[in-house]
Amino acid sequence: IEDGYRILATAVAPYTSTVTSFTGERHYARVAAFDGTSGQVLLGTESQDPTAWESIASGVTPESPRFTWFMPALLFIEDWDADERTGALTAYNYELDARTTIAEGVSSFDLTSYPWEGVIYTVPKGESRGIWFSRAK
Numbered sequence: 568i569e570d571g572y573r574i575l576a577t578a579v580a581p582y583t584s585t586v587t588s589f590t591g592e593r594h595y596a597r598v599a600a601f602d603g604t605s606g607q608v609l610l611g612t613e614s615q616d617p618t619a620w621e622s623i624a625s626g627v628t629p630e631s632p633r634f635t636w637f638m639p640a641l642l643f644i645e646d647w648d649a650d651e652r653t654g655a656l657t658a659y660n661y662e663l664d665a666r667t668t669i670a671e672g673v674s675s676f677d678l679t680s681y682p683w684e685g686v687i688y689t690v691p692k693g694e695s696r697g698i699w700f701s702r703a704k
Contacts, residue, residue, distance in 0.1 A: 575617045575618055576597070576599055576617065576618075577599075578599060578600050578601045578602070578606065579597070579598070579599060579601060580598050580601040580606060580629035583597070583598060583629040583630065584597070585597040586632055586633060586634055586641075587634065588634040588639070588641075588661075589634055589635070589636040590635075590636065590638070590639050591639050591662060592612055592613070593612065593613045594610060594611070594612055594634070594639075594641070594661055595610070595611050595612070595613070595617075595620070596608055596609065596610050596611075596632045596634070596641050597609055597620075597632075598627055598628070598629045598631075598632065599622075600625075601629065604628070604647065604649045605625075605626045605627055605628050605629075605647040605649075606625070606626075606627060606629070607622045607624065607625045607627065608622070608623050608624040608625075608627045608632050608641070608643055608645075609621065609622055609623075610623050610641065610659075610661060623641075623659055623666075624643060624645040624657065624659070625645065625646070626645050626646040626647045626654060627643050627644065627645050627647065627654075628644060628647050628654075631643040631644045631647075633678060635658075635678055635684075635686075635703070636678070636680075637680065637684040637703050638660065638703055638704075639660055639661055639662040639663075640658045640659060640660045640661065641658075641659045641661060642656065642657065642658050642659075642669075642676065642678070642686060643656075643657055643659075644656055644657070644673055644675075644676065645657050651672075651692070652674055652691075653671075653672045653673055653674050653690075653691065653692070654673060655668050655670070655671050655673065656668070656669040656670045656671075656673040656676055656686070656688050657669065658686075669686065669688070669701050670688060670690060670695070670699065670701070671690075671695075672690045672691075672692060672693055672695060673688045673689065673690055674689050674690070674691045675688065675689050676688035676689070679700075683702050683703070684702070684703040685700055685701050685702040685703045686700070686701050686703075687699070687700050688700075688701070
């Protein structure tokens with residue numbers, strides 16, 4: 568490190584960036600240990616060295632992690648099955664260090680504030696096939 572540079576991350580997904588929180592202390596999340604399809608979600612704060620960020624999930628696609636504006640939470644699809652193109656939609660409340668699986672077999676999701684704050688998601692196969700809404704608590 569004679570030139571002042573150091574490696575902060577390896578196996579980072581291309582064309583993605585770190586996402587940032589909207590409420591409370593500024594939090595950051597990014598996908599690392601990327602295998603070409605999915606990787607680990609790392610979570611940290613402004614005051615932390617990025618090499619010390621905590622891994623909170625695995626099997627997450629790079630475009631999946633999103634912070635909510637209506638609660639201190641990061642949503643993502645974890646345990647991604649590349650063949651089925653689905654995984655488990657999960658909410659991680661970083662203030663409470665609590666995680667909840669919202670639904671299994673989810674292919675995509677988006678946050679919404681109309682008509683209520685929450686998440687809309689798609690389950691493409693099985694008994695639960697359809698477009699669903701989960702209201703924020």
